[in-house]
Amino acid sequence: MKKIVVVGSINMDYVTHVQQQPGVGETVSGQGLDLKPGGKGANQAYAAAYLGADVTMLGAIGNDAAGRMSLESLQHAGVHTEYIQTVEGVSTGTALIAVNAEGDNSIIVIPGANDKVDRSYVDSVMEVILASDIVILQLEIPFDTVCYVAEKAKQAGKTVILDPAPARELPEELIRGLTIVKPNQTEIMKVLGRAEETCQPERELNTLKAMGVAHPIITLGSKGCCTLDADGKMENVPAVKASAVDTTGAGDCFTGAMACSLAEGNPLEKALEFAAKASAIAVTRAGAQPSFPSRKEIC
Template sequence: MSVTEIPSRRGVVVVGSVTADLTTFSQRLPARGETILGDDFTLVLGGKGANQAVAAGLAGAPTSFVGCVGDDLFHRLVVESLSAAGVDITHLRTVQGPTGIAHIRVDDSAQNDIVTVPLANSALDATQIDRALTALAPTTAVLLTQLETPSTLTEYITGRARELGITTILDPAPAAPLPDAVWRNVDIVTPNETEATLLSGITVTDAPSAALAGAWFLERGVGAAVITLADQGSCVVTPTSTTVIGAFPVTAIDTTAAGDAYAGYLGAALASGAELADAVQLAAAAGALAVTKRGASPSLPGREEVDALLAENAAAEGATAL
């Protein structure tokens, strides 16, 4: 079902993870067994699900989040941060125990490594998902989900969204093998080059190899594949065409949450009725801006920033702004 078929549906629902992100910044990452001195530290809202919800909210879409948070000292951080971005947290469930945690290390080249501990996220279950999606379906056009939720739930999430006529976007991160039943319920998959390589078995390094990997997803029933290639842009593979949408040149400081900014803006644009190519361009601008700031949720750009970058690009390169 197209997101434009039901005019009353303009919302985005995100089913996914939420964490407290503890991030250290240093000139380089330590070698195995080494201790080094860092330059800075932040504690902010994170988790791929929560980040995507914040991004979709900042993009202007009515956004709801479905997930679990602990009843510990990080509970307030999660609730206040999601609410501040305009995200509906009616279906954010508080469970006993600690909130999910992500430990992120970032070096001066903007590269990072991450250890995520699910904790409260593991409490997400089919009953909570079904209750939320059933309630939200009348006003929801797009569902975003990722692979930081319990793997046994991915098939249920995507299948239930298909039954309710909600367009499903899967960010397959962290990459993990999925049954064909999941792929058949996915309208758009958005892997980066590493994830596309791991999932398809095709080494993705450029647009031609991304196109081959995209075809692999379509062969398994996915409606369209949008493979992100960092500064090489995005390769969009559909049953009728393969196109490359260019990247926006920026100076990267921290790549954390760039993919989440991309996914959130993509979902918001599609929910508003945008065509896929236009939605990808908007998403690419949001992802580019996210790498210019430190942190996860604090790096997610507002709509005015994204529109300004699109306008600059149109002026400089003759592109058509959304």
């Protein structure tokens, strides 16, 4: 089993349910308020570890109840948390999430301690990164840090997975040499600086490939995901049918499950099929980490 390290965000999710997402200037009623550990980095670490992978989480929390709950959740999944830094005088990252009747969500993220995941912290835990085989990154920590970790990991010959969310236009020097870039159809257009255009998956996959990504992937929601085969032709991996209750964290579950399967030595196609099964289970339950499946639920 290869070792995975996740460098990323740790948040506490505050989740309420609405009939429909509010428009500009509109007030809607929410039903209930649940506190659930989240953050894209922590979610991906949790998903991979809960499925049996050897995972270390690198990130930051505040010295508060939300931070302690986040640590407990990660440890429950089997994530190594000893290198997570606790920052005084700043709160643990927060996400405000509204889930509508169809299970879709809108999210506002307040970075908090995630902003303290800087180059000096990365340098202090560099031996952990270099001792790992697979490095997973997202965009909820400072962008400079993402670029720094990616460059160091690429130089060391690691498998580097970037989940580019929250999406933004990315410089080619970051993209070049990444093993996997995994946006959805909206994110890929922002990544490529063409946010006003409609995604054409095969075209965008080939653009990422030409920019130096070994295995570009675009997720397609209920239609699964697509990538390129060995001949450069688009290949679809269908989704597993599921009745969605809450899609919060489903993409993170997909990333973590995919990384877990890759860490076991499986080819990408098999890893994507495994990830599709995991995320299909996750959307049938509320929340992010609490919804992620164990290994026995998939196999």
